[in-house]
Amino acid sequence: MIEKGKISAFQMSFTMLPVIVSTVILTVPSVTVKYAGRDAWLSPIWASAIGLVAVFVACRLHQMYPGQTPIEYAESILGRIPGKIAGLLFLLFYLHIDGIVFREYEEFVVGTFLTRTPMFAVIIPMVLLCAYAVYNGLEVIARSAQIVIPVLLVFFFLMALLLIKDMKISHLLPMFENGLKASLWGSVVPQSWFSEYFLISFMLPYLFDREKAVKWGIVSVAGTAAVMVLSNIVALLVFGKLTSTFVYPVITAIRYISIAEFFEHLESIVMAIWVTGTFIKISVFYYAISLGAAQWLKLGDYRPLVLPIGFLLALLGYWCAPDFPSLAKYLFTTNVFYMMVVQLLLPIGLLLIAQARQLWRKNRR
Amino acid sequence: MKKLLKKLLMETDKRDLSFFRNDMNSSLTRPLGPTLAENRNVLQTLYKDCADVIFRSFRIGGTVQAVLIYIEGLSNIEELDRGLLTPLVQMKGSCGDGDIFALMEQTLTTSQAKPVHTFADAVDQISSGNPVIFVDGQAAGVSVGLAKFEHRSVEEPSSEAVVRGPREGFTESLSVNTSLLRRKLKGPSLKMIAMNIGRYSRTRVIIAYIEGLVDSTLVEEVVNRLGRIDIDGILESGYIEELIEDDPYSPFPQVLNTERPDVVCSGLLEGRVAILTDSTPFALVVPTTLYSLLQSAEDYYHRFLIGTLIRWLRYMFLLIALLLPSFYVAILTFHQEMIPTTLLLSVAKSREQVPFPALIEALMMEVAFEILREAGIRLPKQVGAAVSIVGALVIGQAAVSAGLISTPMVMVVAITGIASFAIPRYNAAIAIRMLRFPLMFLAGTLGLLGLIIGLLAIIVHLCALRSFGVPYLSPMGPMMPMEMKDVLLRAPWWAMLTRPRLTGKGNKYREVPGLKPDPQKGTE
Numbered sequence: 001m002i003e004k005g006k007i008s009a010f011q012m013s014f015t016m017l018p019v020i021v022s023t024v025i026l027t028v029p030s031v032t033v034k035y036a037g038r039d040a041w042l043s044p045i046w047a048s049a050i051g052l053v054a055v056f057v058a059c060r061l062h063q064m065y066p067g068q069t070p071i072e073y074a075e076s077i078l079g080r081i082p083g084k085i086a087g088l089l090f091l092l093f094y095l096h097i098d099g100i101v102f103r104e105y106e107e108f109v110v111g112t113f114l115t116r117t118p119m120f121a122v123i124i125p126m127v128l129l130c131a132y133a134v135y136n137g138l139e140v141i142a143r144s145a146q147i148v149i150p151v152l153l154v155f156f157f158l159m160a161l162l163l164i165k166d167m168k169i170s171h172l173l174p175m176f177e178n179g180l181k182a183s184l185w186g187s188v189v190p191q192s193w194f195s196e197y198f199l200i201s202f203m204l205p206y207l208f209d210r211e212k213a214v215k216w217g218i219v220s221v222a223g224t225a226a227v228m229v230l231s232n233i234v235a236l237l238v239f240g241k242l243t244s245t246f247v248y249p250v251i252t253a254i255r256y257i258s259i260a261e262f263f264e265h266l267e268s269i270v271m272a273i274w275v276t277g278t279f280i281k282i283s284v285f286y287y288a289i290s291l292g293a294a295q296w297l298k299l300g301d302y303r304p305l306v307l308p309i310g311f312l313l314a315l316l317g318y319w320c321a322p323d324f325p326s327l328a329k330y331l332f333t334t335n336v337f338y339m340m341v342v343q344l345l346l347p348i349g350l351l352l353i354a355q356a357r358q359l360w361r362k363n364r365r
Numbered sequence: 366m367k368k369l370l371k372k373l374l375m376e377t378d379k380r381d382l383s384f385f386r387n388d389m390n391s392s393l394t395r396p397l398g399p400t401l402a403e404n405r406n407v408l409q410t411l412y413k414d415c416a417d418v419i420f421r422s423f424r425i426g427g428t429v430q431a432v433l434i435y436i437e438g439l440s441n442i443e444e445l446d447r448g449l450l451t452p453l454v455q456m457k458g459s460c461g462d463g464d465i466f467a468l469m470e471q472t473l474t475t476s477q478a479k480p481v482h483t484f485a486d487a488v489d490q491i492s493s494g495n496p497v498i499f500v501d502g503q504a505a506g507v508s509v510g511l512a513k514f515e516h517r518s519v520e521e522p523s524s525e526a527v528v529r530g531p532r533e534g535f536t537e538s539l540s541v542n543t544s545l546l547r548r549k550l551k552g553p554s555l556k557m558i559a560m561n562i563g564r565y566s567r568t569r570v571i572i573a574y575i576e577g578l579v580d581s582t583l584v585e586e587v588v589n590r591l592g593r594i595d596i597d598g599i600l601e602s603g604y605i606e607e608l609i610e611d612d613p614y615s616p617f618p619q620v621l622n623t624e625r626p627d628v629v630c631s632g633l634l635e636g637r638v639a640i641l642t643d644s645t646p647f648a649l650v651v652p653t654t655l656y657s658l659l660q661s662a663e664d665y666y667h668r669f670l671i672g673t674l675i676r677w678l679r680y681m682f683l684l685i686a687l688l689l690p691s692f693y694v695a696i697l698t699f700h701q702e703m704i705p706t707t708l709l710l711s712v713a714k715s716r717e718q719v720p721f722p723a724l725i726e727a728l729m730m731e732v733a734f735e736i737l738r739e740a741g742i743r744l745p746k747q748v749g750a751a752v753s754i755v756g757a758l759v760i761g762q763a764a765v766s767a768g769l770i771s772t773p774m775v776m777v778v779a780i781t782g783i784a785s786f787a788i789p790r791y792n793a794a795i796a797i798r799m800l801r802f803p804l805m806f807l808a809g810t811l812g813l814l815g816l817i818i819g820l821l822a823i824i825v826h827l828c829a830l831r832s833f834g835v836p837y838l839s840p841m842g843p844m845m846p847m848e849m850k851d852v853l854l855r856a857p858w859w860a861m862l863t864r865p866r867l868t869g870k871g872n873k874y875r876e877v878p879g880l881k882p883d884p885q886k887g888t889e
Contacts, residue, residue: 014844109814113699113700113813113814114812114814117811121811125807125811125814125818129821132826133825137829140828142842143828143843144825144828144842146842146843147828148821148824265700265703268699268700268702269703269813271814272813272814272817275818275821276817
């Protein structure tokens with residue numbers, strides 16, 4: 001096997017948390033509120049169903065082809081050439097998505113904090129950092145996540161607490177004004193993020209307690225949903241329906257924190273903390289690409305690929321969108337279908353074919 | 366396991382002899398010859414131009430030729446005269462062709478005596494201070510355990526002072542050090558394997574562990590790594606540390622060094638392995654984690670509440686020592702809005718005169734501080750006071766009034782310096798000291814973003830680091846919630862039920878459960 005490290009299912013669930021949360025927390029409240037209005041806090045719960053489906057599909061596929069990643073079992077399921085094509089599809093998709101994540105990170109940091117810093121000055125240190133983590137393997141990414149995520153969560157809850165005096169409970173009322181339809185509509189964009197849970201299929205082969213994978217996968221999805229619900233509630237309670245007019249509602253809300261006229265303008269700290277989550281997110285994608293590419297090319301080691309892929313990622317971050325508004329538009333329209341197709345329909349298709357093959361084999365016997 | 370150990374030890378010995386053949390004299394591997402003249406000649410050529418090696422010829426009972434060889438200053442001469450030379454020379458009657466060992470048994474009044482069969486053995490014994498006697502007509506010699514040399518007495522370790530706890534520290538003499546360990550852990554399961562390392566220094570190294578607690582593969586690994594060392598001399602355990610660590614390029618120490626026997630013993634009780642080196646008071650303990658480098662022996666001797674509190678204080682100091690200057694630079698350069706207005710005004714006022722950007726200012730001060738610190742260690746004690754006064758005056762006052770440095774920066778650097786002294790292990794503090802500078806550059810170029818990227822890089826590095834197979838950040842990454850009792854807390858002794866999972870594999874439990882004291886318990 002290319003990856004020699006082993007992680008636990010518990011570590012996997014920790015590692016997946018920032019993969020969804022760190023970008024969702026920025027832009028998604030605004031979109032959710034746009035469609036779901038006051039019921040936006042409910043939407044992530046609907047959306048998490050997609051996360052559960054992704055977890056189940058990934059675990060089921062891994063159960064049928066233990067020790068293999070999608071790149072490998074695509075070949076066993078579809079045959080050599082179609083399997084290679086499906087594998088390439090996964091790789092290019094994740095390459096593209098990770099480029100987008102780089103761009104989101106860059107747009108957030110440059111747009112909000114380092115306004116006069118050139119794009120590559122922000123992206124390249126991050127690429128190098130993530131390359132270092134990926135080079136050291138899955139174990140190291142998982143351990144870093146375990147150190148970083150508790151800090152991230154503590155800060156997040158602390159910020160929510162500090163905002164309490166700016167919150168108005170009346171912003172949430174009346175609930176379910178338009179029935180459940182609104183919150184279901186609002187859940188469409190978060191659903192696409194939840195489909196990223198298919199990424200666990202790149203970690204499943206390297207778990208030492210595979211039987212717990214489903215359990216911890218569900219826990220992780222639930223945790224993600226909880227954080228999203230909380231961030232939506234915070235944004236709603238502070239801004240009400242105005243939330244949809246902000247680009248980064250949660251960050252904007254945090255600007256309101258002022259304790260004893262001393263703790264003010266904490267958003268730079270929040271940015272720093274948020275970057276740690278993004279780092280895990282990018283590294284997980286980056287790792288999946290590097291590992292997948294090595295398996296696709298049948299190499300013995302993925303490490304030589306890490307830096308070239310990092311170079312590609314930096315470029316893709318630059319190429320993927322001309323400016324932030326078009327990136328945002330893309331993220332909330334086309335990208336939803338794009339992510340769902342590759343991360344949900346394609347794996348489900350693979351699963352169905354695999355099941356059919358299994359049945360056929362059984363019948364023939 | 367024992368077989369393997371023996372094999373490994375044999376291998377090192379064989380190799381050592383082969384190099385002797387190359388480097389010095391082929392006669393060394395040979396067994397001793399039957400005549401005294403021959404043996405004497407070989408040894409005399411070996412010890413040519415060694416003024417401190419004494420060859421004393423005498424006749425046993427006035428008849429049989431014999432020679433006594435020892436090194437001046439390494440042996441107990443009074444005992445040599447009284448217990449060895451006197452009885453042998455004054456012996457009545459001839460010993461004839463009798464066995465040399467029977468003779469020794471009868472006449473020698475020393476407690477240690479063992480036979481020597483090869484020249485290599487003889488040289489080893491002589492060099493370690495045991496006088497060797499050769500008798501004419503015998504193809505063997507006898508070494509007598511009369512080694513005695515000058516060494517420092519057991520003193521309070523100066524590098525790890527405690528308020529409460531034992532005040533004895535290791536010395537330069539290996540036998541004293543092993544005795545200090547044996548006095549604390551009296552059971553026979555405390556094992557000590559001896560090795561000689563160094564072509565010229567022949568430094569004796571002891572690998573100590575507790576059988577039953579330690580993971581046997583760990584001992585094998587330590588023996589392996591030590592056995593690989595082939596070097597001219599080991600002058601301090603630092604040589605060994607650098608030759609056996611996992612990642613030689615990491616700024617973080619992967620081996621714990623200590624002068625305190627109690628620290629070594631607590632490591633042994635956790636299933637770790639200690640390496641004691643002759644001629645240095647610093648013992649090594651492997652494997653180690655970042656957290657054990659942030660602990661002091663005293664945490665465990667005071668009551669647990671203050672132990673926990675001090676531990677948290679230390680984590681805070683660690684962050685301050687690592688991050689404060691770069692945080693200050695980042696805030697001042699990029700995120701001024703975070704500073705409350707009144708504070709910002711006073712900082713701005715004091716920076717009015719300063720011609721440098723915050724980064725340069727911080728670098729200058731940090732470098733000046735490092736110079737002062739280094740000078741303070743190296744200087745003779747009498748001059749030291751003068752230097753610190755000049756340093757304090759020049760840096761504290763003159764630099765500020767000359768308008769080169771702002772007052773807040775002086776404070777930041779001073780707090781950072783003091784915080785780095787609060788880290789109990791000197792070698793861990795060194796890592797923090799070194800990493801401060803790249804972080805300052807990152808903070809000066811990218812603000813808080815640069816700072817956090819640098820910090821993440823350090824975290825990734827720490828996560829990838831291992832010390833003898835044990836993850837450096839365990840039990841934080843990989844997370845083991847039950848192990849937090851000795852990291853986030855210093856659990857009270859009645860709750861310290863288990864050993865650290867990764868080193869204490871041999872025997873999981875430390876104590877019986879239910880030791881929590883309770884006045885009701887005594888009456889039951």
